[in-house]
Amino acid sequence: MTTELPGTSRPGGRTERTRVAVLRATLDLLAEVGFSDLTVEAVAERSGVHKTTVYRRWESREGLVAAALRFGAGEPWSPADTGSLVADLRRMALDVVLALTTPGQRELPTAAVLAAFQSERAAEALRDFYQDRHARAALIVERAAARGEVPADTDPDEVTRTVCGPVFYRLFVSREPVSEETAEIAAEAGAAAARAGVLSRRLPGNGDGG
Amino acid sequence: MTTELPGTSRPGGRTERTRVAVLRATLDLLAEVGFSDLTVEAVAERSGVHKTTVYRRWESREGLVAAALRFGAGEPWSPADTGSLVADLRRMALDVVLALTTPGQRELPTAAVLAAFQSERAAEALRDFYQDRHARAALIVERAAARGEVPADTDPDEVTRTVCGPVFYRLFVSREPVSEETAEIAAEAGAAAARAGVLSRRLPGNGDGG
Structure with a gap:
């Protein structure tokens, strides 16, 4: 079930170039046709890599798409640092809005959410x-806590979910x-909830007594 | 593009029984196999209604699934009235959690969200x-506003989105x-944001200058 090829990760080598070509083609096709209609054959054709090579390395369409999503997730993102909680959250929410609405950009994250239903x-x-995005976004709340804007035990992941969820x-x-x-609105709601102390870290099992 | 058959809505009549059988079969199949693998032939077989009848009335798989989702949405739902905003919101959020996690119930709403990506x-x-659920849920905020728990201009839809989004x-x-x-957590966040006045109705165009 591994998607790693042993001892072949030499950067710039032929194997690495093949890997990048296949994963880029997979991301392109995922954005264009979605998981339902993506085939290993089409990825092979688009990337110019023989399909037996694709199957040998990624085993299946599922393995290929998962590897491509991990590959495509590699672009750096870090939250803005404006000096204010609500402004940082607004920028984060706006990044999400733009990523999901801008033609030419929105297709891949939308296809990724859809593929997760199917695979x-x-x-x-x-x-x-x-998880990676939540970990990076945590800086926003850590800085706000250091400034005294929110309680020190505020859970950054809950703030991110409150802002991005809507x-x-x-x-x-x-x-x-x-x-x-x-x-x-989402940024102001997340900031208000955090300030009110309702997004603080909970002890395991806490809140399950409803 | 109509999905209505003129002059045939006599309740209990043969046409109505056929309609219900076909739409129930469509909902069952949607929950079982999803939109990608749903076929008019399978709906015809499951419902015992000839597929030419299905095509004549609903025209396509897309029309059939849309009609079935509208039919399936008909079950009544109304928010709990506990006398407190946060408790009402907690019950609503819990209804959503249960609907989306209980085996035997979660399949249809999940398939509906997935189908919306595809059709x-x-x-x-x-x-x-x-929209219907938001309109029904609005009672929660209207009652809270009447009790003075939240500002009178609180937007009930924004509260619902803040609670259900995460x-x-x-x-x-x-x-x-x-x-x-x-x-x-979602209920407390929605209530805190509403109380803080950040989920108030905005004038059109307001907030776009951010």
């Missing part, structure tokens, strides 16, 4: 991606438009 | 469903588990 391995790749909810659940105002 | 008509049906975000985006604690 457990794609879902794992998506989970890892958002943006994704509008786009993928209630199917409503999103805008700069959506980002603004 | 514009399914997306329209989903949008109408959530639940869906965990399940369908960051692919994290949800629990009673998820519902609790």
